[in-house]
Amino acid sequence: MVEVDFRSIESKWQERWEKENTFFTSNDSNKKKFFVLEMFPYPSATGLHMGHALNYIIGDIQARFRRMNGCNVLYPMGYDALGLPAENAAIKAKKHPSDYTNESINNFMIQQKALGLSYDWSKLVKTSDPEYYKWNQYFFLKFLEKGLVYRKKSAVNWCSKCNTVLANEQVHSGKCWRHEDTDVEIKHLEQWFIKTTNYAEELNEMIEGLDWPARIKAMQTNWIGKSFGTEINFTINEKVWPIFTTRPDTIFGVTFLVISAQHSKLFEIVTPEQKSSVEEFLKKLRSVSEKEMDAMDKEGVFTGAYAINPINGEKVPVYAGNFVVADYGSGMVMAVPTHDQRDFEFAKKYNIPLRVVICPEGKKLVAEEMTCAYTGEGVLVNSNEFSGQKNVEAMKKITEYLEKKGVGKKTINFKLRDWLVSRQRYWGTPIPIIYCEKCGIVPVPEKDLPIKLPYEVTFGEGNPLLSNKEFVNCKCPKCGTSARRETDTMDTFFDSSWYYLRYMDATNSEVPFVKETVKKWLPVDQYIGGAEHACMHLIYARFFTKALRDLGYLDFDEPFTKLFNQGMLHGADGNKMSKSLGNVINPLDVIEKYSTDSLRFNTVSLSAPNSDSVWSDNGMESSHKFLQKVYSVLSEIKIGSSTKIIESKINKTIKEYSFDIDNFKYNLGVIKLRSLIDAISQEQEISKNDLESVLKLFSPICPHFTEEIFHTRIKNSMISLEEWPKCDESKIDLHLEKIEEVISSLRVDIIKIKELAKIEKVKKVKIIVAPQWKWEAISVIRDACKEKPDFSVAMKALMSKEEYKKHGGEIQNFIKTTLSRLSDFSEIKPFNEVELFNEAKTVLESEFGSIEVVKAEDCNEPKAKNAFPTKPALIIE
RNA sequence: GCACGGGUUGGGGAGCGGUCAAACCCGCAGGGUUUAGGACCCUGUCGCUUAGUGCGUUCAACGGUUCAAAUCCGUUCCCGUGCACCA
Numbered sequence: 001m002v003e004v005d006f007r008s009i010e011s012k013w014q015e016r017w018e019k020e021n022t023f024f025t026s027n028d029s030n031k032k033k034f035f036v037l038e039m040f041p042y043p044s045a046t047g048l049h050m051g052h053a054l055n056y057i058i059g060d061i062q063a064r065f066r067r068m069n070g071c072n073v074l075y076p077m078g079y080d081a082l083g084l085p086a087e088n089a090a091i092k093a094k095k096h097p098s099d100y101t102n103e104s105i106n107n108f109m110i111q112q113k114a115l116g117l118s119y120d121w122s123k124l125v126k127t128s129d130p131e132y133y134k135w136n137q138y139f140f141l142k143f144l145e146k147g148l149v150y151r152k153k154s155a156v157n158w159c160s161k162c163n164t165v166l167a168n169e170q171v172h173s174g175k176c177w178r179h180e181d182t183d184v185e186i187k188h189l190e191q192w193f194i195k196t197t198n199y200a201e202e203l204n205e206m207i208e209g210l211d212w213p214a215r216i217k218a219m220q221t222n223w224i225g226k227s228f229g230t231e232i233n234f235t236i237n238e239k240v241w242p243i244f245t246t247r248p249d250t251i252f253g254v255t256f257l258v259i260s261a262q263h264s265k266l267f268e269i270v271t272p273e274q275k276s277s278v279e280e281f282l283k284k285l286r287s288v289s290e291k292e293m294d295a296m297d298k299e300g301v302f303t304g305a306y307a308i309n310p311i312n313g314e315k316v317p318v319y320a321g322n323f324v325v326a327d328y329g330s331g332m333v334m335a336v337p338t339h340d341q342r343d344f345e346f347a348k349k350y351n352i353p354l355r356v357v358i359c360p361e362g363k364k365l366v367a368e369e370m371t372c373a374y375t376g377e378g379v380l381v382n383s384n385e386f387s388g389q390k391n392v393e394a395m396k397k398i399t400e401y402l403e404k405k406g407v408g409k410k411t412i413n414f415k416l417r418d419w420l421v422s423r424q425r426y427w428g429t430p431i432p433i434i435y436c437e438k439c440g441i442v443p444v445p446e447k448d449l450p451i452k453l454p455y456e457v458t459f460g461e462g463n464p465l466l467s468n469k470e471f472v473n474c475k476c477p478k479c480g481t482s483a484r485r486e487t488d489t490m491d492t493f494f495d496s497s498w499y500y501l502r503y504m505d506a507t508n509s510e511v512p513f514v515k516e517t518v519k520k521w522l523p524v525d526q527y528i529g530g531a532e533h534a535c536m537h538l539i540y541a542r543f544f545t546k547a548l549r550d551l552g553y554l555d556f557d558e559p560f561t562k563l564f565n566q567g568m569l570h571g572a573d574g575n576k577m578s579k580s581l582g583n584v585i586n587p588l589d590v591i592e593k594y595s596t597d598s599l600r601f602n603t604v605s606l607s608a609p610n611s612d613s614v615w616s617d618n619g620m621e622s623s624h625k626f627l628q629k630v631y632s633v634l635s636e637i638k639i640g641s642s643t644k645i646i647e648s649k650i651n652k653t654i655k656e657y658s659f660d661i662d663n664f665k666y667n668l669g670v671i672k673l674r675s676l677i678d679a680i681s682q683e684q685e686i687s688k689n690d691l692e693s694v695l696k697l698f699s700p701i702c703p704h705f706t707e708e709i710f711h712t713r714i715k716n717s718m719i720s721l722e723e724w725p726k727c728d729e730s731k732i733d734l735h736l737e738k739i740e741e742v743i744s745s746l747r748v749d750i751i752k753i754k755e756l757a758k759i760e761k762v763k764k765v766k767i768i769v770a771p772q773w774k775w776e777a778i779s780v781i782r783d784a785c786k787e788k789p790d791f792s793v794a795m796k797a798l799m800s801k802e803e804y805k806k807h808g809g810e811i812q813n814f815i816k817t818t819l820s821r822l823s824d825f826s827e828i829k830p831f832n833e834v835e836l837f838n839e840a841k842t843v844l845e846s847e848f849g850s851i852e853v854v855k856a857e858d859c860n861e862p863k864a865k866n867a868f869p870t871k872p873a874l875i876i877e
Numbered sequence: 878g879c880a881c882g883g884g885u886u887g888g889g890g891a892g893c894g895g896u897c898a899a900a901c902c903c904g905c906a907g908g909g910u911u912u913a914g915g916a917c918c919c920u921g922u923c924g925c926u927u928a929g930u931g932c933g934u935u936c937a938a939c940g941g942u943u944c945a946a947a948u949c950c951g952u953u954c955c956c957g958u959g960c961a962c963c964a
Contacts, residue, residue: 042964085963156962167962215881219959222880291960294878323878327961342878416961423962492964534881536961568958574889576957605902607890612882612957614889618903625916626902668891671901748920749929756928863929874929 004631006595010704014116022718023118025074027504027517034071035521036063037500037560039529039537040078040125043104045089048111050569050577050615051530053587057600058566058609058664059528060117064700065661067118068724074521075118076503078125079105082133083492084167087427091459097427098455101128111588116596116703118720123503127495132502133429134450135512136494139544140421141432141443142551148195151441153264154420155288155326158187163462165189165424166287174286186285188264191422192431192488196543200224200414202557203542212563213610216534223535225415230399232334232408234307236269236318241307244329244413248402249394252383253336253357255347257307257318258300260326261285269318271304278303278320285322298323298346310407311398312384321346327417337373338365344373357382358391419540421491426457426464428489436476436483445477451485463487496537497544500524500559512553519555527560530568538563564664567612574614585615597702598624604666604701626674627702633681634695635709640685645740647731649679650690654727657697666701673697688714693725743840745871750848753876762848766875769837770867771856837872 017023038059041052063075081101090100105126112119127133143149157166159176170177171184196203204224207217229246234257243257259266261282270278281301286292300321307318323342324333337347337354347354354367358378365374380386386394402408422431430451432444444451458467465471465487476483504517538560545559570576571583578584590599602623607613642650653676660669680686680694692714699706699719710719750765837853845851856864856873867873 039964080964083964165962169963171962219881223960225880288962289960290879294960298878420962425962491962493961496964530958531882532959533964535959537964539961611890616889616903619889622902629917665891667901671891674901752920753928759928868930871929876928 004628004705006597006627006631006705007591009708010116010596013704013707014113017118017718017720018113018121020718021122022720023075023120024122025072025120027520029072031070031072033074033521034066034526035074035500035524036066036526037076037524037528039527039533040080040496040499041108042080042083042085043101043108044085045093045100045104045107047107048115048587050585050587053115053599054569054603054609055528055530055566056112056115056117057603058564058666059526060115060703061600061604061661061666061700062526062528062664063118064703064720065724067720068696068699068722070723074123074503075120076123076125076506077112077117077119077121078499078503078506079108079127080492080496080499081105081126081128082428082489082495084423084425084427087425087459090427096455098128098453101427114588114591114596116600118703123506125499125502125506127492127499128427130450130452131507131509132499133495135498135502136429136490137432137444137449137451138446138512139498139548140490140494141446143194143547144443146547146551148198148547150193150195150418151190152193152418153188154191154193155186155262155264156189156191156424157287158185160185165463168287168289168292171287171289171292174292183283184287186262186282186288189422189424191420192433194419194421194543196419196539197414197416199543199546200226200416201412202546203416203539204414206542206558210558210563211561213531213565216531216538216563216565219531219534220539223416223539227413227415229411229413230395230402230408231330231411232402233310234334235310236305236307239268241332242330243332243334244411245334246413247336247339247395248398248408249380249386249391250336250339250357251309251311251334251398252380252386253338253355254309254314254316254334255337255355256316256335256352258321258324258333258335258346259303259318260324260331261300261320261322262288262326263320263331264326266303266320269303269305270320274302274304277301281320290325293322296322298342298349300346300350302350310402310405317352319346319350328415329413338367338370339373339375341373341375344370355382416539419491419493419543421494422488423491424463424487425489426453426459428492429494430465431486431488431490433486434474434476434483435486436479436481438481439476439478439483442476442478442483448477453489465489493537493540497540498548500541501548501554515553522554523556523558524560526562526564528564528566531565534565564610566609567607569606570612570614572615572617577615583615590620594620594624595627595704597704598627601627601670601701605670606667608667609664626677627705629681630677630698630702631705631709633677634691635713637680637683637691638685639688639691639713642685642687642690643683644731644733645736646679646683646686647690648733648736649676650693651727651729651731652737654693654697654725655729655732658724658727661700670701673701695719696722696725739836739839742836743843746840746844746874747847749874750844750876753874757876759876763850763877765844765848765851765877766859766861767837767841767851767853768859768861768864768867768873768875769853769855770872771864 036059038055059075063073067073086101086104087097090097093100125132140149157168157171159166159179159182161179161182162176166176166184174184176182176184204221204226207220210217227246229244230248231242231244232248232251233240233242259269278301284299286296298321300319303318303320305318306315308315324331335343335346337343337352338356339358354370356365356367357380358374359365359381360374360376360378378391380389380391380394386398389397399408399410403410430453432449432451434442434444436442454468454471456468457464472485472487474483474485475481501513501518501522504521505514508514541559545554546557548554549557568576571581571585573581573583575581575583587599598620602620605623606619653672657669657672660666660672676694695706695710695714696719703720707719746767750762754762841851841853856867861875863873863875
């Protein structure tokens with residue numbers, strides 16, 4: 001076999017697609033729209049990695065498939081170009097972030113083009129483009145007008161040597177990443193927040209209707225974390241501090257309170273005597289990251305303050321603790337050590353007294369003897385007038401009591417927090433705000449947008465934007481006096497929350513998007529990306545859609561109708577691909593060595609696209625060899641007429657394969673293509689129409705070589721834009737396929753026996769067909785299955801309920817052993833058993849000579865008992 | 878710590894209540910072809926057994942539900958992912 005030069009074929013077609021604008025998508029078309037979107041990448045100088053390639057290949061196959069199925073497909077690409085990693089990488093490479101990012105993007109584009117992806121490049125979006133981030137600023141101002149934006153103090157990681165805020169990932173075990181000797185401090189800064197919690201209820205409710213993977217939906221539900229509970233007013237130093245709890249029934253067991261160590265108002269309650277020990281404790285905090293916090297031991301320190309429990313007037317100590325989340329609820333919890341495990345451990349550690357308030361029914365708990373908290377249900381004790389009540393009822397009663405006394409209320413609480421969008425960094429969208437001594441906080445007027453990032457800044461210490469005086473110093477738009485510009489930039493999740501609205505009109509400088517066009521294309525029909533975005537990006541984007549809807553920009557509720565999560569691709573050793581492990585596979589290297597089509601084919605062969613898979617060099621080799629075979633078979637086979645059997649197989653494949661691709665079961669589709677090619681390679685000739693169909697089936701996965709053969713052998717048009725083959729059900733002949741199967745298995749058996757028994761020349765072959773009763777059993781089961789395809793229902797139909805209850809297992813066993821090759825018999829309609837073997841006999845006689853078909857009943861040979869329907873006993877002389 | 882996934886026969890990976898000793902790919906073994914290697918084609922690949930075949934034991938571990946469990950439920954162990962300033 002001659003090696004095919006896939007590489008030159010590929011570059012030829014990639015060039016033609018680009019030159020002829022093959023994949024340009026018109027916003028005006030009568031065809032059904034279909035918007036396929038992959039989560040846009042964060043470009044970096046290291047280029048595409050295998051995870052990207054997998055993501056795009058999955059999406060491209062879907063886009064090509066839909067396009068061929070008559071849809072007007074929108075399939076664009078963009079770059080999430082602003083953000084911390086680019087800024088850091090640029091500094092490291094001694095380049096300006098803007099230049100660095102442009103290089104990265106260009107590099108990405110070249111590599112994506114090499115993958116043969118059918119993007120409409122005319123709709124490219126880059127978030128680093130001022131014409132893009134201008135609209136970030138615009139939306140920020142709209143949100144501000146609408147009251148969705150506010151300022152609040154919040155904790156950040158601070159390095160005193162860098163004189164700057166650190167991201168969680170820049171904190172390594174409590175130290176600054178650049179200064180191993182410098183402890184990270186927790187500072188509180190005034191920052192900008194978006195009220196995502198305004199939409200918590202809707203975000204939560206609408207999860208149900210999304211056609212998303214169940215696990216992503218579960219993760220979002222938990223992230224939003226709706227819970228019902230009671231807000232109870234504790235008094236500290238005459239000031240009321242509302243505290244949220246889901247367990248008001250335990251209120252009489254409260255023996256202390258814990259305030260988050262990151263609480264911005266912590267020092268309002270710390271007494272002068274305790275100030276130094278609290279400060280000492282705060283130094284131990286390693287970062288503001290919750291992950292880090294939880295990894296630490298549960299620790300705390302007494303604040304010196306006492307809180308008054310409103311239900312009984314008791315004074316309990318207030319501790320500062322590292323395990324309470326500052327932004328959840330009120331940043332403070334009431335602690336009941338006897339009935340909450342974390343509180344229990346904390347109380348034991350600091351010798352805080354315990355008081356049992358719930359006992360399991362009929363049992364008595366003694367605080368001193370407890371080794372862990374009791375969190376189950378029970379009856380209240382030590383709870384004044386509530387003692388004796390069941391705790392579930394007491395929850396309600398106690399809440400009502402508190403409400404009546406005006407010291408508490410029933411509330412719904414969400415884990416979801418407001419979105420902190422301020423970043424004290426350079427490479428982001430400047431927040432369009434001006435601080436004026438006279439007028440205070442002044443929004444930048446719309447006409448002054450965009451506030452561009454100044455090119456001239458100094459990196460090193462502090463926020464780089466502060467180093468450009470021209471940027472910082474400005475005039476107040478209200479009163480015209482000197483003012484200071486906001487130097488915080490926006491979280492890049494802001495950029496990625498609405499980019500999917502920009503594609504159809506990516507260069508419009510008048511509006512962020514044209515409402516009518518968006519209405520035509522949105523929501524996204526198929527969104528594709530990794531599960532790591534389950535909670536953050538996908539929630540922010542959903543929030544944005546709803547907020548823009550309420551501002552009158554959109555008229556739909558959810559941005560992404562369907563979501564597909566691709567799995568992770570691991571290195572050949574089963575580990576995550578990483579440079580340090582040396583198991584990284586670079587898609588470009590693979591293309592170089594084999595070809596794009598081979599890479600694409602192999603990538604989808606590995607496993608179901610939604611589950612993790614492991615790279616294999618041998619597998620890659622095998623895919624490549626297979627495509628070589630496909631190429632030679634399809635380009636060399638004579639065009640003439642197809643046999644019935646191959647027609648049947650092709651049409652069956654069209655049917656099943658289309659289903660697989662439609663449902664992202666690419667790995668299963670690939671198996672069907674393999675077996676189809678095996679079958680075709682046995683044929684002498686094939687009809688032009690069938691050849692065309694087969695090429696089209698390969699086209700979404702292997703767009704290049706199919707284009708080549710299509711042009712040379714079928715017609716001079718783009719296969720990528722051709723119509724998907726239709727399955728002709730009437731050509732599917734399972735009976736014929738079954739006979740072929742029977743013949744080939746008989747042939748193998750005969751040859752095998754001939755060799756093993758050392759029979760030189762076959763005189764006679766006796767095919768002993770299964771006894772009549774086995775056939776009858778088959779037809780009974782088959783008929784039952786035909787009416788009721790559910791096998792268990794069919795079985796129930798065969799016997800009474802009692803019989804079934806008793807003997808179902810035996811019947812099953814009978815079917816298994818006696819009718820073991822029943823399988824697809826139920827699908828064969830006009831089926832005559834005797835005919836089957838007579839047909840087989842006719843074919844095999846030309847090979848082996850005299851063959852006789854004998855019914856088991858007419859045969860006293862003991863081996864006849866082994867005769868099975870479709871797998872008969874054989875006697876060879 | 879909390880949340881969400883997952884553990885299948887040498888490796889990868891389908892299957893997710895009965896058609897399951899479990900698709901397919903790789904690896905390995907035997908045969909064919911070839912000057913040899915490679916490539917290609919065929920066959921085998923849990924154990925025992927048979928000329929064809931049949932039987933036994935399996936799907937992380939242990940328990941449970943069911944006439945029937947790799948598949949459903951519970952517990953345990955192990956692995957992966959996310960946790961709000963990485964995107």
